[in-house]
Amino acid sequence: MQDLSAKEADIKTGSNKLDEEIQSWLSIDRNENTCAEILKMVNERNYSELEAMLTNRMAFGTAGLRARMGPGYTCMNDVTVIQTSQGFGKYLLEAQESLAKENGIAIGFDARHNSARFAKLAAVAMIRLGIPVHLFSDYTPTPLLAYSVRKYKTAAGIMITASHNPKDDNGYKVFWSNGAQIIPPHDRNIAQHILENLEIHPEAWNLDLLGTSKLRSDPYADIFSSYYKDLESYVVGDKNCLASSKLKLTYTPMHGVGQKFMKQSFDVFGLNQFVSVLEQCDPDPDFPTVIFPNPEEGKSALDLAMKAADANGSDVIIANDPDADRLACAERSESGSWHVFNGNELGSMLGTIAYENFKSTNPTIPNEKLYMVASTVSSKFLKSMSQREGFMFEECLTGFKWMANYALRKMAEGYTCLFAYEESIGYMYGTNVMDKDGISAGPVLAAYASKLYNEGSTLSQFLHSLYSKYGYHISNDSYYLCYDPPTIQTIFRALRENGYPTSCGKYKVVNIRDVTTGYDSSFEDKKSVLPTDPSCQMLTFSFDNGCVGTLRTSGTEPKIKYYTEIISPPQSELSKDELAKQLLDLKNTLIETFLQPEKYGLKAKTG
Ligand SMILES: O=P([O-])(O)O[C@H]1O[C@H](COP(=O)(O)O)[C@@H](O)[C@H](O)[C@H]1O
Numbered sequence: 001m002q003d004l005s006a007k008e009a010d011i012k013t014g015s016n017k018l019d020e021e022i023q024s025w026l027s028i029d030r031n032e033n034t035c036a037e038i039l040k041m042v043n044e045r046n047y048s049e050l051e052a053m054l055t056n057r058m059a060f061g062t063a064g065l066r067a068r069m070g071p072g073y074t075c076m077n078d079v080t081v082i083q084t085s086q087g088f089g090k091y092l093l094e095a096q097e098s099l100a101k102e103n104g105i106a107i108g109f110d111a112r113h114n115s116a117r118f119a120k121l122a123a124v125a126m127i128r129l130g131i132p133v134h135l136f137s138d139y140t141p142t143p144l145l146a147y148s149v150r151k152y153k154t155a156a157g158i159m160i161t162a163s164h165n166p167k168d169d170n171g172y173k174v175f176w177s178n179g180a181q182i183i184p185p186h187d188r189n190i191a192q193h194i195l196e197n198l199e200i201h202p203e204a205w206n207l208d209l210l211g212t213s214k215l216r217s218d219p220y221a222d223i224f225s226s227y228y229k230d231l232e233s234y235v236v237g238d239k240n241c242l243a244s245s246k247l248k249l250t251y252t253p254m255h256g257v258g259q260k261f262m263k264q265s266f267d268v269f270g271l272n273q274f275v276s277v278l279e280q281c282d283p284d285p286d287f288p289t290v291i292f293p294n295p296e297e298g299k300s301a302l303d304l305a306m307k308a309a310d311a312n313g314s315d316v317i318i319a320n321d322p323d324a325d326r327l328a329c330a331e332r333s334e335s336g337s338w339h340v341f342n343g344n345e346l347g348s349m350l351g352t353i354a355y356e357n358f359k360s361t362n363p364t365i366p367n368e369k370l371y372m373v374a375s376t377v378s379s380k381f382l383k384s385m386s387q388r389e390g391f392m393f394e395e396c397l398t399g400f401k402w403m404a405n406y407a408l409r410k411m412a413e414g415y416t417c418l419f420a421y422e423e424s425i426g427y428m429y430g431t432n433v434m435d436k437d438g439i440s441a442g443p444v445l446a447a448y449a450s451k452l453y454n455e456g457s458t459l460s461q462f463l464h465s466l467y468s469k470y471g472y473h474i475s476n477d478s479y480y481l482c483y484d485p486p487t488i489q490t491i492f493r494a495l496r497e498n499g500y501p502t503s504c505g506k507y508k509v510v511n512i513r514d515v516t517t518g519y520d521s522s523f524e525d526k527k528s529v530l531p532t533d534p535s536c537q538m539l540t541f542s543f544d545n546g547c548v549g550t551l552r553t554s555g556t557e558p559k560i561k562y563y564t565e566i567i568s569p570p571q572s573e574l575s576k577d578e579l580a581k582q583l584l585d586l587k588n589t590l591i592e593t594f595l596q597p598e599k600y601g602l603k604a605k606t607g
């Protein structure tokens with residue numbers, strides 16, 4: 001550790017402005033580790049990085065704030081968490097004072113490094129403003145925090161988590177009083193209030209306040225029992241059948257918080273308990289057995305789960321990401337190898353399960369009163385299904401914040417939201433939680449799979465039957481890593497500067513939607529119906545062969561994501577393999593022509 005007496009010493013970087021920024025940081029930060037990191041960078045003359053981290057500030061992205069942990073205003077640390085919470089608290093008092101003062105705010109955290117501390121600092125900031133705090137005393141899945149906001153009708157919720165990001169990251173998810181993550185204008189308003197309340201109150205570091213203040217309560221036990229009581233409403237049919245199921249299942253929480261919660265979910269559903277992946281079942285903030293703790297990565301992330309499943313003769317694997325709001329699933333194929341369902345395949349199955357389960361328990365509610373939601377970069381399977389079955393379907397921008405807020409609006413109009421999903425393995429089954437929830441989607445899927453296995457069928461056969469009925473919907477999605485924001489700007493600028501491209505290799509572009517600027521060539525007024533989002537890059541191309549491809553920058557990770565889909569009518573002569581081959585060619589052409597990974601030094605997904 002650095003000698004902190006240097007804090008008092010003169011900092012001479014050659015730039016007065018930077019010297020002042022450094023002094024200012026050292027004078028406000030009471031965390032020895034982050035101060036020491038700043039001093040180390042000064043000693044190493046790492047001035048450009050220092051300047052970048054002290055003169056910029058993190059902004060709200062797809063899922064609130066998410067950044068690397070470390071010193072400076074671009075990183076997650078004590079200072080930025082306190083400043084964010086001070087500003088956020090002030091905004092709550094301005095926007096909904098009586099609710100904030102009466103019902104307070106719920107605060108939860110995952111099992112990452114610093115998550116509990118950041119949650120406590122956020123709680124102190126709220127208490128200082130007279131806002132009661134329901135601060136969880138132990139780590140929880142994100143969906144339980146989202147659930148607690150609705151249950152206690154709090155003014156807001158904060159979840160300290162970076163979900164499945166690398167171990168050095170952390171984040172600050174914000175839920176509004178409706179239980180969904182915030183959308184504009186709240187994000188902008190909070191950002192504004194943060195800037196207006198940067199000065200850190202001396203009491204901000206006093207964590208002892210949490211032990212003495214009457215404004216602090218611990219919702220853990222109450223929320224745990226209430227969440228699982230409500231989960232019972234998702235159980236359909238006879239629990240005894242599930243207990244006698246032939247299905248053997250393996251589960252991994254991927255070093256995150258899910259183990260205890262998924263066990264309880266299985267108990268509520270009367271499911272046989274799953275086989276655990278011993279190396280990954282306890283929370284470990286270093287995620288030692290995986291490169292990325294993201295079950296969305298597919299086989300590379302599920303390696304140990306597959307080994308455990310093989311050793312125990314499991315047919316199905318389910319996995320959560322570390323904050324247990326995402327759900328992944330793999331199934332052993334006839335050849336013995338594992339098929340990892342992609343987010344769209346899983347969404348198609350869970351959407352159908354939601355529809356079937358609802359119709360079996362509410363046969364009299366007309367389909368016109370039901371609806372489902374998906375993000376615009378997800379498969380159009382639910383749209384095809386809705387057209388055939390006569391329920392409503394809507395697509396939203398990426399991010400559960402958009403889908404949950406849309407769902408709430410329709411609920412207020414008297415509709416029932418059955419299901420919402422996004423291709424990045426996020427599923428909101430029902431409306432107990434207005435966010436994606438891997439802890440409830442897991443047992444719903446496991447219960448349905450149990451039924452299938454008892455009938456001698458499998459999930460893959462079930463998916464195939466859906467494609468026969470509603471048409472094949474094949475997607476090919478992935479990403480490239482790019483750590484250099486100017487390169488990303490260059491790539492997307494090239495796609496706009498001389499007019500949008502009219503072709504991509506041999507494929508003709510028939511429509512273009514540019515969500516970054518609000519343009520959509522398919523409408524007469526050329527305006528996109530989705531909200532314009534200048535903070536991210538997002539271009540969608542519709543091709544003459546009916547395929548659709550989107551390029552977009554992630555709001556949570558340094559990635560350019562791509563999404564492509566091909567759809568065939570139900571009775572099409574083309575096989576799944578032929579369709580997949582056609583799509584692969586289009587996807588490769590899209591990448592080579594528009595992204596040009598070699599030219600721009602983009603790093604492909606590994607594994
Ligand atoms: O990371 P999580 O599980 O919280 O998930 C977050 O990130 C996903 C990917 O977003 P992007 O493509 O912008 O990275 C979003 O779709 C999701 O709604 C958000 O909560």
Ligand SMILES: [Mg+2]
Nearest residue numbers: 163321323325
């Ligand atoms: Mg997550």
